[in-house]
Amino acid sequence: MTLPAPGVVESVNIGVLRVVPWTQSVGSTGIDKRPVPGRVRAEGVGLVGDVIADTxxxxxxxxxxxxxxxxxxxxWAAELDREVPFGAFGExxxxxxxxxxxxxxxxxWEVGSTVLEVSRPxxxxxxFAGFWDVPDLVKRFTRRAVPGAYLRIIEEGDLGAGDAVRIVHRPDHGVTIGEVFRALTGERSLAPRLLDAPELPPELQERARKLVTAASANSPQPS
Structure with a gap:
C-alpha cells in the first residue's frame, strides 16, 4: 500500500478555561484552544497543559x-466570511x-517524537455553536461532514509547529473518519461498515451494532 506524502503541523493549540453560558457542562469549557510556541509534550490522555472541562x-x-x-x-472562512484562526475548531x-x-x-501518524492513532470523528x-456564535452551526457542520480526527497517543513524546505528519501505518479495512461521522449522524446504511474497524472505540462499535440491528428489524420481511 502506498501511503500519502507527509503533511505538516501548522500550529499546536492548547485550551484555556472559559466560564460561559453556552456550554453543555456546568458553565466551563476548554474549547478555546490557542497556539503555543515551542515543543509540547503528548502523554497519557492528552497534551500537557491542555484544558478539558467537559470530561x-x-x-x-x-x-x-x-x-x-x-x-x-x-x-468555513469563505462560507462564513470571517477569519478562522488556529484552534478555532477546538483542535x-x-x-x-x-x-x-x-x-x-x-x-x-508519526508527529515529532510521538506516534498518534486515528480513533474517531x-x-x-x-x-461549539456557542463558541462561534453561529446558532445553526451544528446542523451546518453535520451537513458539511468534514469533522476532523481524534487521535490516541500510542507513543508519548513531544511535537510542535513545523513537524511533519507522516502516516506510517494504514489498516486495510479502509473505514474512514468521514464514513464513521456520516453513519453516526444519519446515513444509517453505512453502519455495517463501522463493524469492520476494530480500532473504533468500543462505545461507537456498540452504537454501530445497535444501528445495524435496528435496520434489520425494520427491513421488510419476505412473505
Missing part, C-alpha cells in the same frame, strides 16, 4: 488529541496536507 464528552484515551485541516478551515493540531476526513480508523455540540 464526560471530551478527552480521555480515544480523544486525547484533536486534529483539523487548515484546508477545511479555509472552506490541538492545525494541519495542512493531511486529509483528516479521509483518514482511516486505526491509521498511525468529532461530533459537534452546542458548545
Amino acid at each position: 464526560k464528552n471530551h478527552g480521555g484515551y480515544h480523544q486525547a488529541v484533536y486534529a483539523y485541516a487548515r484546508e477545511d478551515a479555509a472552506w 490541538n493540531l492545525s494541519t495542512s496536507g493531511v486529509d483528516c476526513t479521509g483518514a482511516v480508523i486505526g491509521e498511525r 468529532r461530533i459537534p455540540c452546542r458548545t
